[in-house]
Amino acid sequence: xxxxxxxxxxxxxxxxxxxxxxxxxxxxxxxxxxxxxxxxxxxxxxxxxxxxxxxxxxxxxxxxxxxxxxxxxxxxxxxxxxxxxxxxxxxxxxxxxxxxxxxxxxxxxxxxxxxxxxxxxxxxxxxxxxxxxxxxxxxxxxxxx
Numbered sequence: 001x002x003x004x005x006x007x008x009x010x011x012x013x014x015x016x017x018x019x020x021x022x023x024x025x026x027x028x029x030x031x032x033x034x035x036x037x038x039x040x041x042x043x044x045x046x047x048x049x050x051x052x053x054x055x056x057x058x059x060x061x062x063x064x065x066x067x068x069x070x071x072x073x074x075x076x077x078x079x080x081x082x083x084x085x086x087x088x089x090x091x092x093x094x095x096x097x098x099x100x101x102x103x104x105x106x107x108x109x110x111x112x113x114x115x116x117x118x119x120x121x122x123x124x125x126x127x128x129x130x131x132x133x134x135x136x137x138x139x140x141x142x143x144x145x
Contacts, residue, residue, distance in 0.1 A: 008066060009066050009091075009093055011068065011134060014133075019133035022110045022132055028066065030057055031056040033056075034053075036051075037051040038050075047074055049073055050071070050073065085116075094139030112130045112131070116128070124144060
């Protein structure tokens with residue numbers, strides 16, 4: 001058996017509307033929103049009495065999707081990770097953007113924090129990491145000529 005495709009990446013956020021706004025400003029498009037709960041979700045997540053709101057955003061070309069979710073219940077007992085980029089298990093998503101600096105400028109008012117500095121690799125690309133909703137780290141790559 002082989003993998004046929006990657007469907008989506010998902011992570012839990014504290015404020016769903018703010019997370020959607022962040023990713024829409026990044027350039028993704030809202031695909032849909034829903035509230036989920038019931039026995040099937042409880043079994044899937046190994047939690048009891050789940051009620052969660054989810055939103056799916058996708059890249060403009062439709063090749064990548066991110067599921068954002070927030071839980072009404074059960075209430076999380078641990079905070080979102082804010083660890084450094086090199087800590088195992090820290091989520092990191094990478095997107096190709098037209099202009100790294102302009103993208104950072106647009107994301108800062110929505111809580112985007114530059115992790116290090118924007119760096120250039122040869123004449124190939126400029127790359128920066130920004131911390132977004134719930135501490136997720138986003139790589140922003142600007143391809144150069």
